[in-house]
Amino acid sequence: MGAFGSAVASLLAGCGQPDRGPWRELSFGEIRVEETEDAWTVTFELQKQHQGPDDLATFHDVRVHGYDRNRSEICNLEIGTISETYPGGNGLPVEVECSAFPTTLTYSATESPCDNEIETELAVAVYDDEDGWLVTAYRECNEGLPPKP
Structure with a gap:
């Protein structure tokens, strides 16, 4: 049992854009994968x-x-409703078992990139052999699963 992939996923956020309208985002912090x-x-x-x-x-x-x-x-793993009062808030730790080494991770939610009243971003994290885990994209409206890497 050894650690296989451990890296920090980069976080692409829309901070510091005053002319940007309301937005929300689900992304990834540190991602670790361990073989059991x-x-x-x-x-x-x-x-x-x-x-x-x-x-x-x-x-x-x-x-x-x-x-x-x-x-x-x-x-896949059901996480449930994520709100400001959800225990852990930002940085909520999540653990999921996969049958093989995953090379792409993403979220699905009732809220989607197709929402009209608010910009909604659901991150796509991709494993790169040289750089480890990177948030490389966000899901597109009506993209479906799996997302485009």
């Missing part, structure tokens, strides 16, 4: 940010999805 006897355990920090009315800051029915290099889903 019969699975791969992925541990990461859920990062939630928002700018705008508090009632638009909550994400409902949040799930994390993991995919292998062939874009096959190898794990």
Whole structure:
């Protein structure tokens, strides 16, 4: 049992843009992947940010999805509702078991990039052999799963 991939996922945030309207984002903090006897355990920090009315800051029915290099889903986990009062807040630790090493992680939620009243960003983290885990993109409206890496 040894650590395989451990890296800090970069966080692309929309901070410091005063002309930007209301927005919310689910992204990834530090991501670690460890091989166990019969699975791969992925541990990461859920990062939630928002700018705008508090009632638009909550994400409902949040799930994390993991995919292998062939874009096959190898794990998913229901996280639930993420709000300001959710225990842990930003940096909420999440652990999910995958049947193989995941190379892409993303979220799904009731709120989506198709929302009209607020810009909603759901991050896509991709594992790169040289650089480790990087947030490389955000899901697009009606993109479906798995997302484009």
